[in-house]
Amino acid sequence: MNTLKLAGLGLLLTLVTGLAQAQVPAKPEDISPLLVGEKIPEVSLGQLDGGKVSLPQLVKRQPTVLVFYRGGWCPYCNTQLAGLQSVEEKLKQAGYQIVAVSPDKAADLQASVDKHQLSYTLLADSKLEAAQQFGLAFQAPSQYSGILAKASGGQNPGWLPVPAVYIIAPDGTILFSYVAPNYKQRLSGAVLLAAAEALAKEAK
Numbered sequence: 001m002n003t004l005k006l007a008g009l010g011l012l013l014t015l016v017t018g019l020a021q022a023q024v025p026a027k028p029e030d031i032s033p034l035l036v037g038e039k040i041p042e043v044s045l046g047q048l049d050g051g052k053v054s055l056p057q058l059v060k061r062q063p064t065v066l067v068f069y070r071g072g073w074c075p076y077c078n079t080q081l082a083g084l085q086s087v088e089e090k091l092k093q094a095g096y097q098i099v100a101v102s103p104d105k106a107a108d109l110q111a112s113v114d115k116h117q118l119s120y121t122l123l124a125d126s127k128l129e130a131a132q133q134f135g136l137a138f139q140a141p142s143q144y145s146g147i148l149a150k151a152s153g154g155q156n157p158g159w160l161p162v163p164a165v166y167i168i169a170p171d172g173t174i175l176f177s178y179v180a181p182n183y184k185q186r187l188s189g190a191v192l193l194a195a196a197e198a199l200a201k202e203a204k
Contacts, residue, residue, distance in 0.1 A: 024132060026139045028162045028181035033135040039172045040066075041133040046124030048106050048113070053123065055130065058099060059168050063175075063203075065091060065196060066166040067100040068125075068136055070183060071151045072112040077102070077163070080186045082116045087189040094193075094200045096167075101125050103161070105153040126152040131161035136179070138162060167196055175199050 025031055034040070040059065044052045058064070067084065069077040084098055091098060098120035104112070109122040131137040140148060140160040148156040165187045167176035176195050178187045 024137050024139055024159055028138045028160075028183070031135055031138055031162055031179075031181070033162070033164065033177065033179045034166075034174055036174050036177055038174050040166075040168060040174065041130070043125075043130040043133055045101060045130060046106060046126060048110055048122070050106055055099075056172050058121075059172055060170050061097065063096050063170060063196075063200070064166075064168045065096050065098045065192065066168055067098070068131060068134065068161045068164045069100060069102045070160055070163065071102045071104045071148075072108050072115070073147055073151055074183070076184055076186060078112075078116070080163070081112060081118060083186075083189040084120065084192075085116055085118055087193045088120050090193055091196055094197050096196055096200075097121065099123060101130060101161075103128055103131075103148060103152045103156050103159075105151065105155070108151055124152075125161070126155035128156060128159045128161065131159065134161075134164070136161045136164055165192060167199055169203075 040055060043055050045055055047053055069080060071077060088098055101123050103126050104124055105126055106124055109124055113122060125131055128137045137159045140158055145158060162179055162181055163183055163186060164179040166174055169175055176199060
């Protein structure tokens with residue numbers, strides 16, 4: 001009887017795992033991201049010190065520019081991170097904080113901070129739970145498996161986030177989104193700043 005129960009449990013876990021994989025599309029073009037007007041999910045993300053922080057609680061502090069990127073190993077992401085730093089002070093003056101999220105483990109996040117001398121917050125989504133709940137996760141091509149496993153400390157289930165930029169109100173409402181299935185296309189710092197300043201003026 002116990003053997004039957006264990007076999008049944010194993011089958012259930014296999015089905016649940018298969019369902020989770022099925023919910024993550026095979027192509028970046030097939031994702032269904034959260035839209036303007038929707039609320040962000042309740043997810044926790046890893047910090048540089050190894051702790052966890054609730055994304056809604058972090059956003060509650062002030063309007064937030066939330067960026068999902070593929071990882072510090074990605075040259076397009078590195079260019080984007082540096083571009084964000086170039087407009088960070090003006091975004092702060094407009095009342096925003098920047099939070100950038102990737103599947104990288106804490107040590108790799110720190111390497112990105114040091115490399116680009118970043119003064120904004122980097123957080124880890126190593127299991128891509130946040131990316132999945134935002135509708136950004138897709139199944140990475142097999143050639144990325146080694147890179148993703150190493151960068152996430154073995155926690156990445158084999159997925160990548162589609163690069164995305166959100167502007168989020170303190171109550172968790174998405175006010176602006178830019179989602180690009182083509183990972184080479186990134187929102188420039190200048191365009192992001194213009195959108196953020198326009199939203200800040202509307203809120204006054």
